[in-house]
Amino acid sequence: MNDKPLILVIDDEEAMRDSCTQILVKHGFRVETAPDGQSGLEKAASLKPDLALIDLKMPGISGLDVLNKIKEIDSEIISIVITGYATVESAVEAMKRGAYDFLPKPFTPEELRIIIRRALERRELAREAEKLKREKKLLEENFITLVSHQLRSPLIAIQQYFETILGGYAGEMSPQIKDMMLRAKERIKDLLQLINDWLDLARINRQELVTRFKPVGLQALLQKQIETFMPLAKESSITINLEREASSDTVMADEQSLEQALANIIHNAIKYNRPGGKVIIRLWEKNSSLAIDIEDTGIGIPPEHLPHIFDQFYRVPLTGRGMTKGTGLGLSIAKKIIEAHDGRIEVKSVPNKGSTFTVILPLARTP
Amino acid sequence: MSAKKILVIDDDPDFVAAVTPILKSALYEVATASNPTEAKEKIFSEKPDLILLDIMMDSLFDGFSLCHAIKTSREFREFKDIPIIFVSAVKEVAGTRFQFKGEEQGMVGPDDYIDKPIDPADLLARIEKLLKK
Numbered sequence: 001m002n003d004k005p006l007i008l009v010i011d012d013e014e015a016m017r018d019s020c021t022q023i024l025v026k027h028g029f030r031v032e033t034a035p036d037g038q039s040g041l042e043k044a045a046s047l048k049p050d051l052a053l054i055d056l057k058m059p060g061i062s063g064l065d066v067l068n069k070i071k072e073i074d075s076e077i078i079s080i081v082i083t084g085y086a087t088v089e090s091a092v093e094a095m096k097r098g099a100y101d102f103l104p105k106p107f108t109p110e111e112l113r114i115i116i117r118r119a120l121e122r123r124e125l126a127r128e129a130e131k132l133k134r135e136k137k138l139l140e141e142n143f144i145t146l147v148s149h150q151l152r153s154p155l156i157a158i159q160q161y162f163e164t165i166l167g168g169y170a171g172e173m174s175p176q177i178k179d180m181m182l183r184a185k186e187r188i189k190d191l192l193q194l195i196n197d198w199l200d201l202a203r204i205n206r207q208e209l210v211t212r213f214k215p216v217g218l219q220a221l222l223q224k225q226i227e228t229f230m231p232l233a234k235e236s237s238i239t240i241n242l243e244r245e246a247s248s249d250t251v252m253a254d255e256q257s258l259e260q261a262l263a264n265i266i267h268n269a270i271k272y273n274r275p276g277g278k279v280i281i282r283l284w285e286k287n288s289s290l291a292i293d294i295e296d297t298g299i300g301i302p303p304e305h306l307p308h309i310f311d312q313f314y315r316v317p318l319t320g321r322g323m324t325k326g327t328g329l330g331l332s333i334a335k336k337i338i339e340a341h342d343g344r345i346e347v348k349s350v351p352n353k354g355s356t357f358t359v360i361l362p363l364a365r366t367p
Numbered sequence: 368m369s370a371k372k373i374l375v376i377d378d379d380p381d382f383v384a385a386v387t388p389i390l391k392s393a394l395y396e397v398a399t400a401s402n403p404t405e406a407k408e409k410i411f412s413e414k415p416d417l418i419l420l421d422i423m424m425d426s427l428f429d430g431f432s433l434c435h436a437i438k439t440s441r442e443f444r445e446f447k448d449i450p451i452i453f454v455s456a457v458k459e460v461a462g463t464r465f466q467f468k469g470e471e472q473g474m475v476g477p478d479d480y481i482d483k484p485i486d487p488a489d490l491l492a493r494i495e496k497l498l499k500k
Contacts, residue, residue, distance in 0.1 A: 152456055153379060153456065156382070156456045156483045156484055157379050157381035157382050157385065158381075159483075159484035160381070160382050160385040160386065160483060160484040160485060161381065161384075161385045162484070163385070163484045163485060163486060163487055164385045164386070164388055164389055164487060167389065167487040167488070169388040169389045169392050169487060170388050
């Protein structure tokens with residue numbers, strides 16, 4: 001310990017104060033004394049002792065009241081009561097009011113020393129535990145951020161080397177080396193995507209999302225998504241159409257998250273489509289909700305797999321040589337985000353004809 | 368005209384090693400620093416023409432405060448016009464805590480932002496544009 005612990009002795013008997021002081025100073029404590037409850041409380045407030053030794057039977061403010069008030073001054077001060085009339089009742093009462101322990105008179109110097117040591121050690125442990133608890137909480141709160149940084153940093157450094165090498169800034173490569181480097185770069189990119197997806201999933205938290213809710217117009221949001229995905233769709237000659245049947249298109253949402261949820265579904269509708277296929281996005285009203293259909297003309301999902309497609313890392317086994325990439329988390333993320341918006345997601349699918357995902361969100365109340 | 372000098376400030380030595388050849392290929396001189404203290408020294412000793420500054424050095428705020436200091440403090444007044452490009456691996460995603468918007472906290476922001484990993488051609492184009500100003 002860095003400082004000598006300070007003990008405050010509150011007792012109306014001078015002999016008692018003196019002998020306690022003598023014993024405690026000898027054992028390396030600092031001691032302050034007070035002859036009555038009132039001055040004892042004043043000293044407790046101004047000196048913030050580590051421990052108070054309180055005589056229960058004093059004129060003026062009683063020992064039990066002093067005990068209560070010391071707790072109010074500083075809950076960290078440990079109180080030990082000295083009971084002249086060593087009855088079980090008074091000791092029990094003192095313990096009930098938050099005394100750490102009691103010491104019946106008369107007591108030996110050794111008894112006093114032991115009880116004080118034990119009380120201080122106990123407090124030290126409680127403080128340590130409290131500190132650890134706080135650190136753990138802080139770590140938990142920032143865990144995702146820390147993990148995110150730790151996991152992503154090395155991968156991004158690797159990606160930067162690939163960019164530089166493949167850009168030809170580190171000298172010539174044989175076609176074979178270049179081919180392998182390109183493949184390695186793709187794998188790193190997939191891994192980074194997996195980490196990003198997983199972190200997104202861990203991070204989506206309704207309480208946090210709600211703080212960012214504002215009215216969002218779905219038509220504009222979907223239009224923007226379509227523009228984003230157009231280049232990818234064109235690669236497979238897929239058309240994307242937006243049909244609006246709803247009069248209002250406003251929902252309360254965290255725009256960025258909702259965008260991500262819908263993007264994941266639209267991306268799938270393109271990825272699992274057939275060349276020359278269609279994606280139809282339909283905005284319609286259903287009771288007091290808005291529904292968004294995302295319909296594709298793709299490979300569909302066999303019925304036995306439908307119940308699992310929102311599970312984390314679940315991938316529908318693909319027949320044929322259709323090698324598709326993805327982390328198996330896209331739909332889990334979408335579902336979690338939509339549910340955080342008090343919405344739900346449904347799916348219908350016919351193998352080899354296509355799937356329709358329907359996102360249902362509560363309509364924002366018009367003022 | 369002599370070669371322009373670029374100061375790369377990043378705590379990841381691999382990132383610095385990977386970016387340096389890109390800059391050298393465009394005939395820039397390259398100086399490097401791996402922490403804010405070293406960065407300050409290098410600004411004075413190297414007098415760079417442009418700074419590439421990683422947002423996440425030791426803490427999230429180092430990059431922002433260094434940028435703010437260069438642009439506004441007396442200490443750096445002879446360097447206040449050096450263009451600064453923020454480089455970051457900070458991903459904008461739902462619920463992220465990373466979105467520290469320096470400008471919103473009254474800090475002076477950089478002249479440009481670029482994401483890691485940097486696309487070499489994109490980086491060189493941005494640098495050229497800022498140096499022409």
